[in-house]
Amino acid sequence: MKKLTMRITKLFFGLFLYATGIVLTINANIGLSPWDVFHQGLSNTVGITMGQANIIGGFAIIIYNAFAGEKIGWGTISNMIFIGIFVDILMLNRLIPVFHNIILQIVMMGLGMLVIGAATYFYISVGLGSGPRDGLMIALTKKTNKSVRFIRSCIEITVVVLGSLLGGSFGIGTLIMAFAMGPCVQFVFKLFKFNVKGVKHRFIDEDIKYIKDRFILKNNRDNKVDCEDL
Known part of the structure; x- marks a missing residue:
């Protein structure tokens, strides 16, 4: 029971950190991440919050992943629900400031990416399943036999285009995160000496x-x- 409690605590700490990283990159105000361009477009079109758009997107992806044969963990479900909830709590209560100085904006975006990297370590290392969007990448990689890099690039281009058509905003920050997010996550993994391949998920x-x-x-x-x- 103690071990399970520690795993759940670590999972939710990671999910809250992930939401914090997302809001940091949003409030940097120099361009949303590819997925958040889509979330904002969906939010503006349907009239819901960014967090709710995150949850709806995650739910649709989980359904696809399940039909594609990808296994779902409790961490996957928690990721889908609680990151969106935490994003709304942080944004609606304005708990993270918005900067207008370009240097501070770039620093804020870089900090957000590092926080997301740390969050990814915390929630994946508990071994309760990956997030819906990571599962989508894995499912499409298996189906197409293409490289992970190619599939991830295709997914991010697709969501940026769809998000833009729905009214989502993108900028230089979108390009920065598209290319720098992976290295930031990898840097944090090396910092924690974490090998993602060694995690056995339940x-x-x-x-x-x-x-x-x-x-x-x-x-x-x-x-x-x-x-x-x-």
């Missing part, structure tokens, strides 16, 4: 099987034994 279907074996089948066996005794 997925929801495994927990369902455990519950079924532990309780349902056990009860059936016990009932069978009782009937035989009678």
